[in-house]
Amino acid sequence: MINGENTSNSQATATTDPKPNKGFFWAARTRILFWYVLILGIVFVVFIPAFRQVLYARVNSRVQRENNAKMRIFEDLITGQPLFFGEHPDSSDDNKVINELKESDNRLIQPPTSKKELKDFFDGFLGTQIPEDDTYLIALIEGKFYKSSPRARPKELSRDSEIMRYFGTLTQAKEGEKIIPGSAVESIVYLAQPVKIKGEVMGVFVIAHPTFGERGEVVEAVAVIVQVGAAVVILALILAWFASGKILAPLRLLNETACNITASDLNQRIVVSGQGELAELAVTFNAMMDRLQNAFISQRNFINDAGHELRTPITIIRGHLELMGNHPEEIEETLALVMDELERMNRFVNDMILLAKAEHPDFLHLETVDVCALTEELYAKIQALGDRNWRLQATAKCKIVADRQRLTQAVMNLVQNATQHTTDTDSITLGSAIHQDKVSFWVHDTGEGIAEAEQQRIFQRFARSANSRRRSEGAGLGLSIVQAIALAHGGHVTVKSKQGAGAKFTIILPLEPPQERK
Structure with missing residues (x-):
């Protein structure tokens, strides 16, 4: 979470207006909600038919399982021997039911x-069986209807x-589904088993199950899911609207803060x-605002x-x-x-141009430089x-990739600065x-030194040491140029000094060139 604040007491007014609001339908909050609705809509379009098909499949599987159980019992009784011999997973239950049926009716x-x-x-089998809802056990003898359980049947299963x-007409066992167009029962799932006596088909036993009941329950269940889902979706959309507003609140605050920022007030x-x-x-x-x-x-x-530095020579020249x-x-x-003042102005302008170029990528022209030879040349x-x-104190025996001219300029500026503060x-x-993966160039003098409080400020543009007994001839850009050159090489400048005990400036650079550094 982010909150806006102004670090100054002044209230700023934006000088430029933000981009106009494109309306409610283009707001990020509305677009998030739109995508949320679209995703939920796609989920429901896929989910509802899939849910219905899964329920249909489970209902059909249950009906088929119950019909098969009834048919196994009938076949065991009609043939006088178990057909699965204890290998079927439900054989023990079937045998128990068969024994109970034989005990209840000797027929x-x-x-x-x-x-x-x-x-x-x-008569005995149908009289002892209580079929499941919407299941009909039908017996036919010599191709004609004989009896059913229960007796009341839909007209699609009437006698004729x-x-x-x-x-x-069936002479072989048959399992399938009979579609009845325009009928209320829609279709009938059946399992038929002809009964042969002395090699002749004498009758047919049929287990029939109209699908309208279960499928009606499936449709009702789907309708309930749709109603409950619609209510849940509406509630979810309302909550998502408020949640998206809460989530996007920091962005609105960011926009308001950005609108309040002007060139004269950057404190937001x-x-x-x-x-x-x-x-x-x-x-x-x-960080960007900083x-x-x-x-x-x-x-x-x-x-x-x-302006101050240029005003002085201009005033002198004019006067x-x-x-x-x-x-x-x-x-x-x-x-x-x-001419002397113009030359000073020319040096000053050149220094300013150099500092401006230091921020450009083509500021350096890199080459392989022998540090020992460069030190002796300097x-x-x-x-x-x-x-x-x-005095030449030491020389490093190594090579680096650097801009030879810029390094020379930086070291010469340090030496020039040292000569101005020494006798x-x-x-x-x-x-x-x-040392390790870095090379250093230093200039050490025994002059008047620099106060500790001034050691960081002197690298700023136009800065001069406040305690210096001498007036520098430059505009205070020398050390800024040194620092800019060091930074362009991926290095930095350090200073160690005490008041009255001299100063030591050190340029520290990496051995590898800036574009190859990881």
């Missing part, structure tokens, strides 16, 4: 051997019905609480400082030109002063900067070394 003890005995057998005549931030993607989004937003605010502050300070007389010596002195160059006790009797030491 079922022996298989029939004549038409009269077959009638007696059908088409299906009854079909049963009378979002307080982050909890975890998850929205919390990460809030953290990223705050970078933007720092960039705006840096830009504003840079413009102010640059001397306005006061310049016609005397040749005076003109020559004025022109010399003007030592030869710095000795021309002034009368100091110059002829001070020492300036140059050196390089390799």
